Amino acid sequence: MPHSHLIKPVLNDTYPEIDYGKGVYLYDKEGTQYFDACSGAVTANIGHGMEEIVQAIATQANRVSFVYRSQFSNEPAEELANHLAKETDFPWCFFVNSGSEAVETAIKIAIQHWQEKGYASKTKVLSRWLSYHGITLGALSASGHPARRERFHSMIGDWPVVEPPYCYQCPFEKEFPKCNLQCARQLETMIKRMGPANIAAFIAEPIIGAAGGAINPPEGYYQKIKEICDKYDILFIADEVMTGCGRTGKFLAIDHWGVKPDIVALGKGLSAGYSPIAATMISERVMQPIIDGSNIVMGGHTYSANPLSSSAALSVLKLIQSEHWIEKVEEKSIYLQHYLKKLKNEFSFIDDIRGKGFLLGIEFKNNWNVLKAEVDASFTSYVVKEAQAGGVLLYPAGAGLDGKSGSAIIIAPPITTTKREIEELYRRLRSIFSIISSKVA
Ligand code: PLP
Numbered sequence: 001m002p003h004s005h006l007i008k009p010v011l012n013d014t015y016p017e018i019d020y021g022k023g024v025y026l027y028d029k030e031g032t033q034y035f036d037a038c039s040g041a042v043t044a045n046i047g048h049g050m051e052e053i054v055q056a057i058a059t060q061a062n063r064v065s066f067v068y069r070s071q072f073s074n075e076p077a078e079e080l081a082n083h084l085a086k087e088t089d090f091p092w093c094f095f096v097n098s099g100s101e102a103v104e105t106a107i108k109i110a111i112q113h114w115q116e117k118g119y120a121s122k123t124k125v126l127s128r129w130l131s132y133h134g135i136t137l138g139a140l141s142a143s144g145h146p147a148r149r150e151r152f153h154s155m156i157g158d159w160p161v162v163e164p165p166y167c168y169q170c171p172f173e174k175e176f177p178k179c180n181l182q183c184a185r186q187l188e189t190m191i192k193r194m195g196p197a198n199i200a201a202f203i204a205e206p207i208i209g210a211a212g213g214a215i216n217p218p219e220g221y222y223q224k225i226k227e228i229c230d231k232y233d234i235l236f237i238a239d240e241v242m243t244g245c246g247r248t249g250k251f252l253a254i255d256h257w258g259v260k261p262d263i264v265a266l267g268k269g270l271s272a273g274y275s276p277i278a279a280t281m282i283s284e285r286v287m288q289p290i291i292d293g294s295n296i297v298m299g300g301h302t303y304s305a306n307p308l309s310s311s312a313a314l315s316v317l318k319l320i321q322s323e324h325w326i327e328k329v330e331e332k333s334i335y336l337q338h339y340l341k342k343l344k345n346e347f348s349f350i351d352d353i354r355g356k357g358f359l360l361g362i363e364f365k366n367n368w369n370v371l372k373a374e375v376d377a378s379f380t381s382y383v384v385k386e387a388q389a390g391g392v393l394l395y396p397a398g399a400g401l402d403g404k405s406g407s408a409i410i411i412a413p414p415i416t417t418t419k420r421e422i423e424e425l426y427r428r429l430r431s432i433f434s435i436i437s438s439k440v441a
Helices: 051-063 075-088 099-116 137-142 146-155 182-194 221-231 253-257 284-292 307-322 325-346 379-389 419-439
Strands: 018-022 025-028 033-036 092-096 124-128 160-162 199-204 235-239 263-266 278-282 350-356 359-364 395-397 408-411
Touching: 033 419, 051 307, 075 092, 075 278, 075 307, 092 099, 092 284, 099 124, 099 137, 099 199, 099 235, 099 263, 099 278, 099 284, 124 137, 124 182, 137 146, 160 182, 182 199, 182 221, 199 221, 221 235, 221 253, 307 325, 325 350, 325 359, 325 419, 350 408, 359 379, 379 395, 379 408, 379 419
Parallel strands: 124 160, 124 199, 199 235, 235 263
Antiparallel strands: 018 025, 025 033, 092 278, 263 278, 350 359, 359 408, 395 408
8 A cells, every 4th residue: 555645835844733723722632732823824713613613514514515506506605695795795706615716716707707798808917916816827827926936937827017015115115105106006007008908807915915914005005006997997806815704804804995896806714714615706797797698607616605615604704793703803903913012122023013903914124034054944934933833823924025035924813812812922922032032143
């Protein structure tokens, strides 16, 4: 019998096996407790081992676990679509299994929208550098993340064409508001250069996640972006895979800026990690030409609208609503930010603190990338490793404007985290950062 290996992110590394999770904590087989300060990959938004969700999944599994969407609909998927329509004000919904697929579906629907209206040349999708939209080839084409692109250049499109709204290290070396939002206005330059007749959509993460480390745009940025998109008949896709479903204190993060996208991609927090599911939400305006035209959306996967995953997501969203967790995010975020600022005052390697709600980021001082000889990794991966060894899980982020020098982490605990747990997180981070401080130059 050949020995089989589960492929892990770093092949020759060992990873502790998790035994179970409860609330903000995960426990491995050795009994080590971890404070999940990043909800895994910003996913376990309501914490681990929530009894109500486990029950809902078990009840659905007892009825039916799988039906094929070309043959049948099912109650949890229908109810979930209704729930999402009420939460987001987007009436149309396509269920898939991952954030990457939700982004790809958004791109395909944008292209199809224009085809059905008779504009077959509108096929390009534009995006920003310092972005991450997924690992499948279409979503990777949109992703301005050099390290994740480099092996697949021959297979992916060059869609990132504009600079990110990254005031901390402005790509134009300007300052807000004197910059007059050059990062947003650059989109108009690119559209004119490439020809609006060739462009279907522009895609962006409302708050830059994995590639940036919870980067908020400057005020007025998204209003300007939407104005430019509308002026040139280009659809605006908001990739809310990381920011959506309440993570930032509103169901959709783009609502912080009062801008209505044409299509939204959701994932991660949609089922808060209880079962794989993601969704593409589409406006009436985008769907109408498709309904009037071919009346078919060319997409779908075997597990699309899966009853088990739909029931998991539905029970997560219902619980979030009945417990008013989203409404409590802002207040608790201020509390968490207060402690992150305390850490910044205590440790000189911490520079920028940013983000919104429970999607917060820390950028490290650039010169801290240079470490003492014992450390052979980037500062971010060093911090993440040390934190895990010290019992705190952090999410590595920051691709860097040059694709190499980014150095940030995301702190995104479950939105259910209590103030007492925030205080505990501060104490744990403080002792981890003290160890780091003693080890680095
Ligand atoms: N879009 C954004 C903004 C993300 O952060 C991610 C994942 O990190 C994705 C898309 C891809 O989602 P998935 O990993 O579920 O395919």
